[in-house]
Every structure is written in C-alpha cells, then in structure tokens.
Amino acid sequence: MIQKILIANRGEIARRIIRTCKKLNIQTVAIYSEADADAPFVSEADEAYLLGAPQVQQSYLNVQKILEIASLAKVDAIHPGYGFLSENADFARSCQSAGLIFIGPSPDVMQQMGSKVEARKTMEQAGLPLVPGLSRPLIDVDEAVQVAKQIGYPIMLKASAGGGGIGMQSVDNEAELIKAFEGNQKRAQMFFGNGDMFIEKRILQPRHIEIQILADTFGNAVYLWERECSVQRRHQKVVEEAPSSFLSEETRRKMGEAAVKAVQAIGYYNAGTLEFLVDHEQNFYFLEMNTRLQVEHPVTEEITGLDLVEQQIRIACGEKLSFTQNDVKLEGHAIEVRVYAEDPKTFYPAPGKITDLQLPNGEGIRHELAVHNQSVVSHFYDPMIAKLVIKGETRNEAIERLKEALAHYKVQGIKSNIPLLEEIAAHEAFKNGDTTTDFIDKYIKKVTI
Numbered sequence: 001m002i003q004k005i006l007i008a009n010r011g012e013i014a015r016r017i018i019r020t021c022k023k024l025n026i027q028t029v030a031i032y033s034e035a036d037a038d039a040p041f042v043s044e045a046d047e048a049y050l051l052g053a054p055q056v057q058q059s060y061l062n063v064q065k066i067l068e069i070a071s072l073a074k075v076d077a078i079h080p081g082y083g084f085l086s087e088n089a090d091f092a093r094s095c096q097s098a099g100l101i102f103i104g105p106s107p108d109v110m111q112q113m114g115s116k117v118e119a120r121k122t123m124e125q126a127g128l129p130l131v132p133g134l135s136r137p138l139i140d141v142d143e144a145v146q147v148a149k150q151i152g153y154p155i156m157l158k159a160s161a162g163g164g165g166i167g168m169q170s171v172d173n174e175a176e177l178i179k180a181f182e183g184n185q186k187r188a189q190m191f192f193g194n195g196d197m198f199i200e201k202r203i204l205q206p207r208h209i210e211i212q213i214l215a216d217t218f219g220n221a222v223y224l225w226e227r228e229c230s231v232q233r234r235h236q237k238v239v240e241e242a243p244s245s246f247l248s249e250e251t252r253r254k255m256g257e258a259a260v261k262a263v264q265a266i267g268y269y270n271a272g273t274l275e276f277l278v279d280h281e282q283n284f285y286f287l288e289m290n291t292r293l294q295v296e297h298p299v300t301e302e303i304t305g306l307d308l309v310e311q312q313i314r315i316a317c318g319e320k321l322s323f324t325q326n327d328v329k330l331e332g333h334a335i336e337v338r339v340y341a342e343d344p345k346t347f348y349p350a351p352g353k354i355t356d357l358q359l360p361n362g363e364g365i366r367h368e369l370a371v372h373n374q375s376v377v378s379h380f381y382d383p384m385i386a387k388l389v390i391k392g393e394t395r396n397e398a399i400e401r402l403k404e405a406l407a408h409y410k411v412q413g414i415k416s417n418i419p420l421l422e423e424i425a426a427h428e429a430f431k432n433g434d435t436t437t438d439f440i441d442k443y444i445k446k447v448t449i
Contacts, residue, residue, distance in 0.1 A: 036054075078103065083382070120135040152201065154204075242302070403425045406425060
C-alpha cells in the first residue's frame with residue numbers, strides 16, 4: 001500500500017482525499033498558494049508546503065514546484081483530484097518519470113481521451129453511438145459552415161480541449177456560426193492552449209447522463225450505475241443525482257455495459273466517467289470521457305456504499321477490483337447541489353469573507369466543504385463553497401430532505417446561489433423528473449435573494 005500521498009489540489013476535494021487517506025493510514029501532504037494559507041485542507045493534512053502566489057500558473061499549475069515538494073516530502077504518489085492538472089497527460093508522465101505513482105489512468109490514454117475529437121474517433125471504434133458531427137478539428141470557419149449545412153442546424157460548436165462549457169456555444173444558423181467561431185476559438189486557445197474546434201448536431205432537450213466506471217490494471221471493469229446531471233447553467237452542472245429517474249432498467253444496463261466495453265477496448269484503468277446525451281426516446285450518444293474523479297462522485301458513493309477515492313488508491317497500488325458487477329448494489333436515491341459564492345440573479349462570482357456559516361444537520365445529509373466560518377472565498381479560483389449531498393430511500397424523500405436542508409443552510413457575508421437551488425428543489429417540474437438540459441432556462445425565470 002502507498003505510504004504517503006501528495007494532493008495536487010485544494011479546497012473540498014483535497015479534504016475529501018485526506019479523509020480517505022486517514023481511514024487507510026496513509027500520510028498526506030498538502031500544497032497551497034498564499035491565498036489558501038488559512039484554508040481547512042492545509043491544517044488537516046499531515047504536512048503542508050507553500051507553492052507561491054495565488055495565481056494558478058504560480059501555484060496549482062506549477063509542475064516543477066509540485067514535483068520539488070513531492071521529492072522533499074518523500075511521497076510515494078500524487079493524487080490530482082479534479083480540475084487543475086488532473087487530466088494533464090504531461091503532468092502524469094512527469095510524475096512517473098520522477099518515480100511517483102500517479103493516481104489515475106495511463107498518460108497515453110488520458111491524452112487520447114482528453115481531446116474531444118480524438119475521444120469521438122476512439123469511442124466510435126469501440127462501438128459507442130455518437131452524436132452526428134465531425135470527428136476531427138475544423139480547418140477554418142468556412143469548413144464549419146459547410147459541415148453545419150450537411151448535418152443541419154441547430155448545432156453545437158465546441159472546443160476540442162474544452163471543459164466547463166468554455167468554448168462551447170449552441171448555434172441556430174449560419175450567421176450565428178460565423179459570428180461565434182472566432183470568439184470561441186480564441187477563448188479555447190486562452191484557457192486550454194488549444195484552439196481546435198469541432199461541430200456536433202445539437203440534440204434537442206436531451207438529458208445529460210453519465211456512467212461511472214472503475215477498472216483495474218488486469219482488465220477487470222465495472223460500472224457503478226449512472227448520474228443524471230441535466231440541470232445545468234451555461235453548460236455547467238448545478239444539480240446531480242443518482243440514479244436517473246428517467247432511464248429504464250434496460251437502458252441503464254445497455255449504457256453501463258457499453259461504457260465497460262469501451263474502457264476495456266482502450267485499456268483504461270482507475271476511475272473514469274463516460275458522459276452521454278440521452279434523447280426523449282432513450283437513445284444515448286457518447287459525449288466525452290472524464291479521465292479523473294468527478295465533482296459529483298459522492299452521489300455514486302451514497303447509492304453504492306463504495307469509497308471511490310479508496311478504490312482509486314487501491315487500483316494505483318496494483319490491486320485487483322475486489323468485487324464484480326453483480327456485487328455492485330444500488331440502494332436509495334442521492335442528490336448533490338453545488339453551493340457557490342455567486343450572485344443568484346446574475347450568476348457572477350461573488351468572492352469575499354464568510355462572516356457566518358451555519359450548516360443543516362439531519363438524517364441523509366452529507367457535507368463536502370471547501371471553507372469554514374470566517375474563510376475568504378478568493379477571486380483567483382472557482383467560487384464553489386461546498387457540495388450538499390442528500391440521501392433518501394426514494395427520490396421524493398431525497399427531494400424533501402434537500403428542501404429542508406437548503407432552508408437551514410446559511411452563508412452570511414457574501415452572496416450565494418442558495419436561492420437558486422431552493423427554487424429548483426421546490427419546482428414541480430423537478431419533482432416530476434422533467435430535468436432536461438434546458439431546465440433552468442425553461443422553468444427558473446427569476447431568482448430573488
């Protein structure tokens with residue numbers, strides 16, 4: 001077993017990894033920027049080292065400094081969490097070159113699946129159904145116009161190396177496409193260092209449903225059911241739940257088996273997630289693969305009873321999966337909402353100091369916190385304060401517990417998106433499971449503070 005892990009991340013995911021490491025008697029090393037000096041994860045780790053200035057290039061993306069600290073602290077492995085360097089194949093290779101275990105998939109597979117265009121090609125070869133579109137980068141805007149004519153509007157213009165909705169735009173006609181192409185290309189180049197763009201047919205009113213997989217280095221793989229992440233704002237997830245209230249047992253099985261077949265075909269190991277769009281007839285289309293732990297992994301843990309971070313570590317240690325597909329249980333229903341420091345009317349980040357934080361307690365409530373009382377939410381990073389995870393025996397019970405918990409969730413000193421979350425949870429359409437990706441645009445007209 002690994003003896004000591006450096007966590008190349010911050011906030012709630014760093015705390016989450018520390019929690020599992022303590023359970024496994026593994027020592028932890030935190031790294032932090034000047035802006036995070038007083039953050040909870042820094043004091044909870046066994047050791048902590050300052051990276052540098054708050055800017056990510058000087059801190060959480062500073063590969064050389066991270067590896068220097070790993071050597072100084074004499075760690076065995078690095079866990080990248082999610083975001084930052086978690087899907088950076090060059091970082092994974094650098095870890096391995098330094099004699100460290102990278103807790104994730106192989107760098108080659110990570111690189112292959114990190115490009116949405118390459119992922120489309122790979123998954124098409126593995127037999128997964130794809131959204132109609134181009135499986136290579138566009139040459140220029142003129143080719144974009146020609147491809148869009150062939151597959152028909154509306155289309156989705158996407159950045160090949162994108163994530164979090166950056167460089168992505170729905171386009172309804174040629175004039176919109178010409179206007180959108182250059183701006184999204186520049187945005188993708190700025191955020192990801194890669195301006196490659198491609199086009200897919202837009203599936204109208206789809207569900208965003210993903211399959212969580214675990215695979216070991218011996219070729220064994222299982223799917224841990226699905227998560228529905230359809231309630232989104234600007235292509236970013238707001239509410240995630242497991243299982244989906246929409247899928248039939250047959251579709252659930254088909255999606256899971258397809259995901260397992262695909263990861264075995266590419267030699268993938270560790271935790272990973274295959275994301276799909278599902279139409280109103282339950283046809284499913286491969287969207288992309290995340291070669292890391294997901295933000296929304298707690299809902300899968302709640303319905304299966306598995307610790308996904310522990311499974312990641314055990315796989316990285318060369319252990320075989322200790323269970324088969326028939327052993328994976330599905331019990332109850334779990335919902336996760338992301339609590340952000342943002343203006344609930346404009347959705348703009350609202351950093352600042354939390355003067356009072358009061359969390360709800362009760363049966364079926366789980367908190368994944370990035371902050372504590374008096375914490376400062378920095379403008380340098382993602383403004384997520386916490387994740388509130390609710391478990392119930394049924395979806396209706398989980399929703400009622402969610403509404404009750406949100407009513408008692410208090411964040412003072414800064415604005416938060418709790419009013420938005422309350423409105424979603426209370427909406428009849430949400431209760432009825434009418435959760436297509438246009439849910440917020442369709443039902444949440446105005447949010448009041």
